[in-house]
Amino acid sequence: MSTILVTGGAGYIGSHTVLELLNAGHRVVVVDNLDNSSAESLRRVEALTGKTVEFHLLDLLDRGGLDLIFKRHRIDAVIHFAGLKAVGESTQQPLRYYHNNITGTLHLLEAMKAAGCKTLVFSSSATVYGDPERVPLTEGCALRTTNPYGATKLWIEGICRDLAKAESGWHILLLRYFNPVGAHESGRIGEDPQGIPNNLMPFIMQVAVGKREFLNIWGNDWATPDGTGVRDYIHVVDLAKGHLAALAKAPELPGATAINLGTGNGISVLDMWRAASAAVGRELPYRFAPRRPGDIAACYADASLAKNLLGWSAHYNVAQMCTDHWRWQQANPNGYSG
Ligand code: NAD
Numbered sequence: 001m002s003t004i005l006v007t008g009g010a011g012y013i014g015s016h017t018v019l020e021l022l023n024a025g026h027r028v029v030v031v032d033n034l035d036n037s038s039a040e041s042l043r044r045v046e047a048l049t050g051k052t053v054e055f056h057l058l059d060l061l062d063r064g065g066l067d068l069i070f071k072r073h074r075i076d077a078v079i080h081f082a083g084l085k086a087v088g089e090s091t092q093q094p095l096r097y098y099h100n101n102i103t104g105t106l107h108l109l110e111a112m113k114a115a116g117c118k119t120l121v122f123s124s125s126a127t128v129y130g131d132p133e134r135v136p137l138t139e140g141c142a143l144r145t146t147n148p149y150g151a152t153k154l155w156i157e158g159i160c161r162d163l164a165k166a167e168s169g170w171h172i173l174l175l176r177y178f179n180p181v182g183a184h185e186s187g188r189i190g191e192d193p194q195g196i197p198n199n200l201m202p203f204i205m206q207v208a209v210g211k212r213e214f215l216n217i218w219g220n221d222w223a224t225p226d227g228t229g230v231r232d233y234i235h236v237v238d239l240a241k242g243h244l245a246a247l248a249k250a251p252e253l254p255g256a257t258a259i260n261l262g263t264g265n266g267i268s269v270l271d272m273w274r275a276a277s278a279a280v281g282r283e284l285p286y287r288f289a290p291r292r293p294g295d296i297a298a299c300y301a302d303a304s305l306a307k308n309l310l311g312w313s314a315h316y317n318v319a320q321m322c323t324d325h326w327r328w329q330q331a332n333p334n335g336y337s338g
């Protein structure tokens with residue numbers, strides 16, 4: 001049994017990963033400032049697993065507070081989810097994004113180094129590929145970002161690579177997630193976006209639950225099979241399990257290694273709308289609207305490195321992603337605050 005520190009563990013992907021860690025027998029310490037989440041997610045994780053989470057309300061910008069966490073617990077490895085993630089907001093508040101995501105990560109790395117804990121799994125993103133040079137995307141594809149949020153991911157990847165080059169003993173896995181959707185099958189934990197969702201799946205589900213009138217499909221003139229944007233949607237439980245696989249293999253992977261976590265399947269907006277309509281049991285209203293600024297035609301993973309290095313691949317299909325997301329949305333129309 002290991003003790004894992006999970007930063008941002010109250011959030012969407014974090015809470016699902018904490019659940020899997022507890023079920024696998026790990027001890028879990030969470031730090032989160034609850035900037036974009038609720039501690040209710042962790043209470044529900046505890047109820048689902050029958051195990052306890054050691055929760056600390058802490059901002060990663062509080063460097064001294066982080067040191068205390070490492071003094072209080074013998075942490076074997078860290079999974080680092082904490083960060084701000086809204087692309088549009090990052091273009092309006094770049095300093096906030098750079099400070100929170102990059103300074104927060106520097107503090108974490110410093111605290112880990114001081115404590116002699118050198119195993120890290122970091123939440124990177126397919127956003128580091130920008131407008132992809134080709135699909136499916138392999139980890140060797142060109143890295144380029146088009147917004148401050150993406151730039152923070154790229155910088156953090158670089159910082160981790162430099163650190164692992166400069167000092168021996170680090171095992172850092174930079175997991176590049178594609179498009180996480182879905183929820184735990186219990187319907188008790190899931191994604192709880194604040195305000196109007198930017199992402200496709202939460203928006204469709206808010207249409208389904210009657211909070212939004214119709215889905216705007218941003219463009220039907222993309223160079224894709226049906227003209228709508230293509231992405232690699234991955235069930236959040238598959239993603240969570242990818243983190244456990246990464247932790248298990250980290251000892252064999254010295255340095256800093258970037259790995260895509262996707263399914264390898266390109267799914268269009270219309271495909272997703274059809275699957276969501278089937279899960280909900282009626283045709284959800286939509287209309288075509290002009291392309292969204294900054295969007296790209298297609299982005300999906302070559303998922304073979306994760307299979308080869310971690311022995312992990314995704315299992316859930318789009319129908320299951322929609323069914324599980326719908327179960328969560330239907331039972332919690334107002335997220336955790338309801
Ligand atoms: P989320 O917002 O639900 O979770 C992030 C958590 O970090 C929140 O609970 C938030 O309160 C916390 N946090 C933010 N800044 C903090 C700070 N300074 N100190 C302490 N806690 C802080 O987001 P998520 O969807 O679960 O994403 C988790 C990670 O995965 C993020 O780093 C995100 O950038 C990355 N990611 C997400 C997606 C996606 O589409 N959801 C895709 C690729 C990568």
Ligand code: WQD
Binds near residue numbers: 125178200215269295
């Ligand atoms: C998916 C597709 C839209 C909403 C973003 C971030 C990325 C990553 C994941 C963190 C696109 C279309 C969407 C809507 C629509 N996050 N769409 N109507 O753009 O792939 O990625 O989230 O790292 O960094 O950029 O995801 O869910 O916003 O969009 O037609 O109301 O759905 O145009 O084709 P995206 P998304």
